[in-house]
Amino acid sequence: MTRQELVQEIKSKSSYLCIGLDTDLTKIPTYLLNTNNPILEFNKLIIDATKDFCVAYKLNTAFYECHGAEGWNTLHETLNHIPENIFTIADGKRGDIGNTASMYAKAFFENMHFDSATVAPYMGSDAVIPFLEFQDKWVILLALTSNQGGQEIQLTRENGQFLYEKIIRAGNTWGNTNNMMFVIGATHSERMIDARKIAPDNFFLVPGYGAQGGSLKEVSENGLNKDCGLLVSSSRAIIYASNEEDFAEVAGNEAKKVQQEMAEYLQSANII
Amino acid sequence: MTRQELVQEIKSKSSYLCIGLDTDLTKIPTYLLNTNNPILEFNKLIIDATKDFCVAYKLNTAFYECHGAEGWNTLHETLNHIPENIFTIADGKRGDIGNTASMYAKAFFENMHFDSATVAPYMGSDAVIPFLEFQDKWVILLALTSNQGGQEIQLTRENGQFLYEKIIRAGNTWGNTNNMMFVIGATHSERMIDARKIAPDNFFLVPGYGAQGGSLKEVSENGLNKDCGLLVSSSRAIIYASNEEDFAEVAGNEAKKVQQEMAEYLQSANII
Numbered sequence: 162m163t164r165q166e167l168v169q170e171i172k173s174k175s176s177y178l179c180i181g182l183d184t185d186l187t188k189i190p191t192y193l194l195n196t197n198n199p200i201l202e203f204n205k206l207i208i209d210a211t212k213d214f215c216v217a218y219k220l221n222t223a224f225y226e227c228h229g230a231e232g233w234n235t236l237h238e239t240l241n242h243i244p245e246n247i248f249t250i251a252d253g254k255r256g257d258i259g260n261t262a263s264m265y266a267k268a269f270f271e272n273m274h275f276d277s278a279t280v281a282p283y284m285g286s287d288a289v290i291p292f293l294e295f296q297d298k299w300v301i302l303l304a305l306t307s308n309q310g311g312q313e314i315q316l317t318r319e320n321g322q323f324l325y326e327k328i329i330r331a332g333n334t335w336g337n338t339n340n341m342m343f344v345i346g347a348t349h350s351e352r353m354i355d356a357r358k359i360a361p362d363n364f365f366l367v368p369g370y371g372a373q374g375g376s377l378k379e380v381s382e383n384g385l386n387k388d389c390g391l392l393v394s395s396s397r398a399i400i401y402a403s404n405e406e407d408f409a410e411v412a413g414n415e416a417k418k419v420q421q422e423m424a425e426y427l428q429s430a431n432i433i
Numbered sequence: 434m435t436r437q438e439l440v441q442e443i444k445s446k447s448s449y450l451c452i453g454l455d456t457d458l459t460k461i462p463t464y465l466l467n468t469n470n471p472i473l474e475f476n477k478l479i480i481d482a483t484k485d486f487c488v489a490y491k492l493n494t495a496f497y498e499c500h501g502a503e504g505w506n507t508l509h510e511t512l513n514h515i516p517e518n519i520f521t522i523a524d525g526k527r528g529d530i531g532n533t534a535s536m537y538a539k540a541f542f543e544n545m546h547f548d549s550a551t552v553a554p555y556m557g558s559d560a561v562i563p564f565l566e567f568q569d570k571w572v573i574l575l576a577l578t579s580n581q582g583g584q585e586i587q588l589t590r591e592n593g594q595f596l597y598e599k600i601i602r603a604g605n606t607w608g609n610t611n612n613m614m615f616v617i618g619a620t621h622s623e624r625m626i627d628a629r630k631i632a633p634d635n636f637f638l639v640p641g642y643g644a645q646g647g648s649l650k651e652v653s654e655n656g657l658n659k660d661c662g663l664l665v666s667s668s669r670a671i672i673y674a675s676n677e678e679d680f681a682e683v684a685g686n687e688a689k690k691v692q693q694e695m696a697e698y699l700q701s702a703n704i705i
Contacts, residue, residue: 183533223529223536229509229544230502237501254529256553257495258580261455264495272501281528283555283575285582303555308530310557313603317591324589324596331585 307369347375579641619647
């Protein structure tokens with residue numbers, strides 16, 4: 162998906178919501194456990210109920226890999242159920258040397274048809290550039306993650322510059338605003354202001370909103386740019402809002418509420 | 434596998450060779466392409482020919498994931514073909530927040546029965562500790578990788594300390610010498626001396642020997658400790674030494690040569 166298509170989708174839905182399909186057998190409604198593929202069934206119902214309110218789905222590969230080959234098929238089939246106009250994220254945080262990175266990129270971009278993949282920066286440019294060789298595909302590079310433990314590493318400071326800032330700068334030399342996004346956790350909204358100064362035009366993927374506690378208002382005030390420039394991700398707060406038979410309807414209502422709040426921020430920022 | 438069992442295996446085989454099964458359809462002998470599962474067939478023949486000369490096999494997950502669910506099954510079946518006394522490494526370089534890290538750990542340690550998994554440190558302790566909760570399983574934490582690009586990030590310097598050194602120190606607060614190894618690339622043998630000062634007793638997994646050009650002699654002189662403390666990994670230089678029908682025999686001979694060189698270094702260091 163191109164940047165232009167993504168921005169168009171955001172404007173037409175008045176939403177920059179990304180829904181994380183972190184689907185866990187121990188958290189889904191128990192009646193689904195009697196179906197042939199409970200995770201796929203859950204995902205399809207969630208997608209059908211929320212697709213008008215979000216512009217992206219993020220599939221955390223760990224939740225599928227832990228079921229082996231069957232889980233890998235479920236990942237594939239879930240992806241196939243997502244409408245084409247919605248941006249898709251393979252959230253695998255892969256990061257390895259060149260020939261291996263190419264294999265991962267092929268797995269996500271050729272074998273499956275994700276629009277983007279999250280990539281870990283620890284192994285440097287070699288781990289990232291192979292993902293950038295695919296037309297209209299995106300790298301979403303880990304910069305400042307939402308978890309507490311990430312700060313031990315990401316706030317390493319060299320000559321007054323934090324490591325996450327160094328990575329944002331490096332990321333924009335490896336890629337550009339049409340193929341490079343950065344992960345900036347919602348739990349660091351004040352640091353988002355600093356990240357915006359370094360990367361005024363890139364999209365940021367912002368996890369940590371919802372169950373992890375970041376404020377959507379603050380994230381939006383600090384992160385929105387002229388093209389929106391944000392995908393704010395929520396997983397548990399939406400997909401597990403109910404674990405009764407009405408779960409999909411409740412998830413749809415939760416997604417709609419978030420979308421309506423986002424519409425306000427987009428209007429205030431004169432984006433729509 | 435416990436540390437004691439691993440050290441015993443090293444001493445009994447006079448080897449600290451780890452063979453990387455980075456099996457690529459475009460590089461294996463063409464006659465295998467007519468078999469039902471060429472990658473599995475190749476792996477089984479390589480394992481049978483080399484298992485007396487190595488103490489570990491490292492399976493790079495990217496080379497299996499890029500074949501989807503079928504590849505995931507091949508990974509599983511390859512693992513099942515490795516003798517129990519040989520240490521196994523899931524080389525996936527995963528790194529994600531707590532609940533996701535637990536899923537990855539389950540995928541590698543419960544769903545499959547790897548002895549260890551490579552883990553990326555960028556997300557800090559949250560990404561690592563869930564892997565340490567499994568008895569007799571190991572984290573192999575990326576510290577200083579063999580690729581050139583890794584230095585851009587890993588040699589970030591804070592108060593005179595390189596990031597990879599900070600990570601080794603942190604790793605030994607999260608785990609200990611019985612469940613925590615570090616990746617130190619063979620292309621930085623002089624830095625291995627520094628790493629040994631910080632982590633005198635941990636095992637190091639050393640990639641970059643062979644096709645990537647590091648010297649086994651130098652690595653061994655700088656890295657061996659009283660329990661050996663090294664797993665030196667070679668992939669392409671062994672498994673693709675021939676791509677004719679004799680490939681397994683040739684791989685076995687190559688592995689034996691490396692093992693014999695290792696035996697000399699183990700003797701010189703009074704380990705055997």
